Amino acid sequence: MDYAIEKCLDKDGNQRCTTPFLVKSEQCYKFEWSSEGVLSHTTVEVRDAGSNEIVYYRDTNGEWEPEKGELVYLDFKPKIWKQVSYPNKRLILLETSANESQGNTTVEYTVKTC
Numbered sequence: 142m143d144y145a146i147e148k149c150l151d152k153d154g155n156q157r158c159t160t161p162f163l164v165k166s167e168q169c170y171k172f173e174w175s176s177e178g179v180l181s182h183t184t185v186e187v188r189d190a191g192s193n194e195i196v197y198y199r200d201t202n203g204e205w206e207p208e209k210g211e212l213v214y215l216d217f218k219p220k221i222w223k224q225v226s227y228p229n230k231r232l233i234l235l236e237t238s239a240n241e242s243q244g245n246t247t248v249e250y251t252v253k254t255c
Contacts, residue, residue, distance in 0.1 A: 159215040161190035162252070164207045169255030173202040176219055176248050183248060186216040204255055217248045 164170060176183045187197035187205065190212040197205050207213075 158188075158217070159250070161212045161214045163212050164210060166207055166209045169204055169206050171202075171204050171253045171255050172199060172215075172250070174217065174248050174250035176217075184218040185250075186218065187213050188216055190214050215250065215252070217250070219248070 172185060174183060174185060185199050186195050187199075188194060189196050196207070196211070196213060199205070
């Protein structure tokens, strides 16, 4: 069976997602990842491979215990700080990006059972 996951390509055409894999209910999974480049952080979204709905979300390495067994994939969302200036104000925004000039095109990750 082939699942059509979210396009998972950033604006530069880089792949952001893993291939789908099966998780078991009440089994602990440990996620670890890192990115090179100028980042504030990278978020991982665990998505259902059939519906593309987010079933779990993390901003840091950690553990997850699914409530049910399902086919999922990981979608990594690199985020960078972007400074925006307005008259008499300066804002710093967090935005999703994977621009080559910022070096955010690669995520190294592992998924292990706990």
